[in-house]
Amino acid sequence: MSDNVMVSSVENDRVLVLERVFDAPRDLVFRMFKESEHLKRWWGPKGWEIPVCTIDFRPGGVWHYSMKCVDQNQGQFYGMESWGKGVYKEIVEPETITYTDYFSDAEGNINESMPASQITMNFIDLGNKTKLVSRSEYVSAEALKTVMDMGMLQGITETWNRLDELLESLK
Template sequence: MGAVKSHVEGNTLVVERSFRASRELVFEAFSSPTHLESWWGPAGWKTEVRTFAFEPGGTWHYKMTCVDKNQGDYYGMESWGKSTFVEITPHRKIVYTDAFSDADGNINSDFPVMTITNEFLDIPHGTLLVSRSEFSDVESLEKVVETGAVEGFASQLERLDAIVSR
């Protein structure tokens, strides 16, 4: 249904993608560890959820592993992430902090921590996801964009679309 659109507003990266699926279904894909493991992460990466407490103050700690031999030096690489949920409005909005971490859940201070607000909006024939990643400053935003984060997020939203549009 939709290509990913992105733009920058100050120190916030805004990414939008539409889905041919109900708002409830798209929201559920973000709110269950089983669902997240099936689509989270760029193509060629497998996600494993270590902890997941979907409530304000709850944390989500996960590992992504590159399982695609065609990705060269990335093959076999692990990347850990840790999020803390701030606000949840069922089927409408999820706000959380997102950071790189280690296997024990310690935040990696070499990378910026961002606050992500995902909004799920009704549109004709589906749902519009508006994801806003807010950084402490423009330099941190640019650092994350340079890592290919927009392309990676676009890739994982393609994976999500393949599931929810079934």
């Protein structure tokens, strides 16, 4: 397992930048983001599963998924379902994925009352390791604060920890 922890910073009060080095080649790390069979194994915080995950991995394509809390120890969250939708804008394999991330419902309708973000993920080749840099830009500081107050930073940290564990098992 990687000894690297995620580093986060905020730019301009509305851009969250996350960085982490994974102990795996860039092609493998990139593949974990483009194929539903891989995403189902690690996406989401600890105690959550992905019962639905469809991906049309191309510019203009859609990634639609459901996260469900299956950990009874998470109290009020147990049994909760959360839907998300990403619309890919640009893909440069195995270097960059840019997409708009939305909260949605089971039919893929966007939840306009929740903040959307423009996400650019850069996969930087470090030989047998990969540095992942994710920039999430929100329309306002308030929108970023909303997702931070929901526990997004803890959730993505747990999610990337799960990715790290999966990558370790695949080596």
